[in-house]
Amino acid sequence: MTTEATEVTANATVGGPATHSDIPKIVAGLRQTFATGKTRSVEWRRAQLRALEKMIAENEPAIADALAKDLDRSPFEAWLADAAATAGEARYAAKHVKKWMRRKYRRLELAQLPGRGWVEYEPYGTVLIIGAWNYPFYLTLGPAVGAIAAGNAVILKPSEIAAASSRVMAELVPRYLDNDAIARLHAELNKSCGKPRDAAQEFFGGDRFPALCAAKHLRTRVRHGVDGVEQSRGKSAVVHRKP
Numbered sequence: 001m002t003t004e005a006t007e008v009t010a011n012a013t014v015g016g017p018a019t020h021s022d023i024p025k026i027v028a029g030l031r032q033t034f035a036t037g038k039t040r041s042v043e044w045r046r047a048q049l050r051a052l053e054k055m056i057a058e059n060e061p062a063i064a065d066a067l068a069k070d071l072d073r074s075p076f077e078a079w080l081a082d083a084a085a086t087a088g089e090a091r092y093a094a095k096h097v098k099k100w101m102r103r104k105y106r107r108l109e110l111a112q113l114p115g116r117g118w119v120e121y122e123p124y125g126t127v128l129i130i131g132a133w134n135y136p137f138y139l140t141l142g143p144a145v146g147a148i149a150a151g152n153a154v155i156l157k158p159s160e161i162a163a164a165s166s167r168v169m170a171e172l173v174p175r176y177l178d179n180d181a182i183a184r185l186h187a188e189l190n191k192s193c194g195k196p197r198d199a200a201q202e203f204f205g206g207d208r209f210p211a212l213c214a215a216k217h218l219r220t221r222v223r224h225g226v227d228g229v230e231q232s233r234g235k236s237a238v239v240h241r242k243p
Contacts, residue, residue, distance in 0.1 A: 123151035
């Protein structure tokens with residue numbers, strides 16, 4: 001990762017809000033990191049998943065306080081719905097990620113013998129996660145668990161509606177996770193339909209508008225719903241870009 005990209009990422013994650021002009025530089029830096037193969041190793045994936053679990057476990061009081069400010073949520077509900085659920089997913093993924101990465105061998109037809117056939121799982125590359133306001137930690141860091149376990153570089157964009165939770169994530173993510181491969185944005189991407197199309201190969205989002213906004217600019221696979229958006233009540237909208 002270049003020095004310029006590192007400095008821009010640091011400004012976006014720790015300092016003031018990133019401007020739209022910063023986003024291409026941040027994405028370019030993450031793609032450069034991914035191109036080195038750093039995020040593909042099982043060691044990196046497991047280390048980041050364990051660091052994410054540690055981040056949640058060591059900062060439960062700060063998380064509970066942020067959720068109380070944003071959503072008037074009790075400490076027990078904050079622990080149950082956001083902290084414990086996210087940490088549990090990270091712990092489970094760290095335990096099983098090596099098995100998930102293994103090739104799955106398949107039988108071939110007689111005419112193809114003595115060849116061998118298998119399914120090999122490859123990361124998308126750079127993933128943008130747009131968090132939701134109602135479970136701001138679980139619906140931002142929860143999808144990050146899957147993205148990291150799959151070997152992707154990650155851009156986290158928490159909901160600006162949950163301002164206190166967003167500030168906590170802005171402080172914790174750079175401290176615990178790999179800044180070369182995981183960036184956290186302040187920029188309000190949902191107010192610009194021009195930028196999300198440049199950001200990533202795949203979007204995980206909690207707010208419908210930015211997902212629809214991204215759908216305008218991406219060649220999409222329609223799974224359920226319309227405009228390339230999969231929307232389930234109470235869950236995140238997902239937009240996929242074709243490889």
